[in-house]
Each structure stands twice: as C-alpha cells, then as structure tokens.
Amino acid sequence: MNHCEDNQTNPKMVPRSKEEIDHIMKRLKRIEGQVRGVQKMVEENRYCIDVLVQISAIQAALKKVGFHLLERHANHCVAKAIKEGSGEESLRELMDVIKQFSK
Amino acid sequence: MNHCEDNQTNPKMVPRSKEEIDHIMKRLKRIEGQVRGVQKMVEENRYCIDVLVQISAIQAALKKVGFHLLERHANHCVAKAIKEGSGEESLRELMDVIKQFSK
Amino acid sequence: MNHCEDNQTNPKMVPRSKEEIDHIMKRLKRIEGQVRGVQKMVEENRYCIDVLVQISAIQAALKKVGFHLLERHANHCVAKAIKEGSGEESLRELMDVIKQFSK
C-alpha cells in the first residue's frame, strides 16, 4: 500500500494487514458488481421482483462485511485501546456506531 | 431504451418509464460511488469507525431504493394483476419478496 | 368467542377461526410470559447480558407472530378484497403496515 505510507493513520487504528485488506476488498468488489448488476436490470426493465431479490442479496452482503469490520475493530482497535488505558472512549465510539446501524 | 426493445419483458411487468429509470439509476450510481468510496477507505487503512459509518449510510440508501421499488411494484404491477384477475398470484410473489427482506 | 358476537367486525376482515385464535393466543401468552420473565430478571439485578439475550428472544418471537399475521392477512383479507374488487385499497393498506414494520 505505497500510497498509504504517507497517510496520517488514525492513532486509534490497528492497521489492516495486506491479507485483511485483500479479503475485505474482494467482498466490496463483489458488492460493487452486484450494484452494477442491479443497474443493468433496471435499465433493461427487468421484473421488479427479480430486482428486489438482488437488492436484498446486496443488503445481506453489506451486513456481513459490516459485521466483519465491526468485530475486527472490537478485537483489534478497542482491545488495544483497553490495554492502553483509553478503553472507555473507544467503547463509547463503538456504541455510537452500533446505534447508527440499529436505526 | 433501444437496447431493451427486443427484450422479452416479463408480462407481469408494467415497464418503467424513462423518468423512473433515470431516477432509480441516479440513486444506484450514487450507491455504487459510495461502495467504491468504502473500498478506497479500506485500502488507505482508514479508521474502522469511519468505514462503518459509510457502510451504514449505504445500507440506508439501499433500503430506501428497495422500498421505492417495492412500492412501485405494488402500485403498478400488482395493481395491474389485480385488475386482470391474477392478483392473488401477484400478491403471493410480493409476500415472498417481503419475507426475503425481513430476514 | 361469545363475547365477540356483538362485535362490529371490520367488513374487510375474514374472521379468524377458533383454531387460528388459539394458535396466535398461545404464542402471545408465551410472549407475555417472556416479558414477565424479563421483569423478574431486572428486579433481581440479573446480569445485563442475560437480560439482553431474553429481550432478543422476545423480539424474534414477536417478529414471527407478526409475520404470521401479515401472511394470514394477505392470504385471506387481501385475497378476498381482490376478489370483491377492492384489492387496490387493501394492497395500499398492506404496504403501509409493511412500511411501519420496516422502520
């Protein structure tokens, strides 16, 4: 990730490994492909029900990758914050994002 | 929609107008952009919480476009089926896709 | 259901059979018991996580009975309305309640 080297990474962040990034990117690329697939279906006037089934599949895929990132964040970044004495702040942040998701 | 003319449209489908397609495509293009934005964030090792906030925004946008399509389908295709005597079959299909979404 | 006989039933309603009522009541009684169980846990200062697991079980049970009623309504009342020519109004009502649930 050369273009990241000069990136001011958030100090609260345990950087993702190359493997982690690849794994998440693969999922996100698939989701992008699914969104483009839905665009094609809409343009081709494909049946609403078929479009809706695809949208529901994208939602499930997004939920999965979101939960994966949430767990990874808890296990790495929040756990690190706990060790370093800023656990409560990190926990607050976690609860805020969970609230966002539950809306 | 020239490339659609020879498309074997589902007979149950009330075709989308040019305006409808444009409106939905605009939303789906924005969602595609948001997904690509999240990819960039992941590659750049951006903070998990910020990535998660973006994912939650995509979920909200997808839910909105999905509900829009669902309502459109009910108001057009199911309503047409009701008038033409195949309302119950159409209703069954609608309930199945709603079940899918509620999972 | 003697006490229902003089009930001004909604004309859009296909009355529930004794069996249907018994089936739904059984589920709702169980849910009531679960809610009382949670009250007891809160009063006894039981561990939050255990209380939350119970609440999540109640949510799952409610979702199930809700979906059962929704399907029953579609299959009976909406189907009847379709046959009798008021299908579109009934469909609109159905979509409104689905919107409510999806909030």
Added chain:
Amino acid sequence: MNHCEDNQTNPKMVPRSKEEIDHIMKRLKRIEGQVRGVQKMVEENRYCIDVLVQISAIQAALKKVGFHLLERHANHCVAKAIKEGSGEESLRELMDVIKQFSK
C-alpha cells in the same frame, strides 16, 4: 430490593439502582400491557392491520428498552471490567449479544 440481597449477583454486574430498576420496570410493564392488548384484539377478531400496527409498536418499545440496557451495560459493567483488567472478555460478551440482536 430486599429480596435481592441474598441474590448471588454476577460479579461482572454493576447492580442497578432502585431508580434504574423502576425506570426499566415501568417500560416493561407497559410492554406487557401492550402484549395483553394485542391478545384482546386477536380474541375479539379485530382487523389484522390494527393488530399489526400494535405489534410494530411493541417491537419499537422492546428495541428501545433493549438498547437502553445495552448502553447501560457498556457504560457501567464493561467500563468497570476495562478498569479492572477484564475488559477484553467483557467486550467479547458485548459483541456476542450484539450479534444476537442483529440476526
């Protein structure tokens, strides 16, 4: 809460104050009342849509009390665990229950 004194409270638990218990109990009593209200509606063969609107209101109320308990748990019990050195275990538990809710 005299009847709780001899209760073997979970050591991970920061006990709820009398005020907290009263506040949560009030909400749970209201939810219990709502569940009984739905039972009455079902027995009286009230219109499905009206029953469904009530069920959706109960779901919203349960979600609210659940989130309240979740936040309280994070702010009290997990925060205490972090201070006492068992933060990671407590965080794992929290994530598990969140996973349960997101199902």
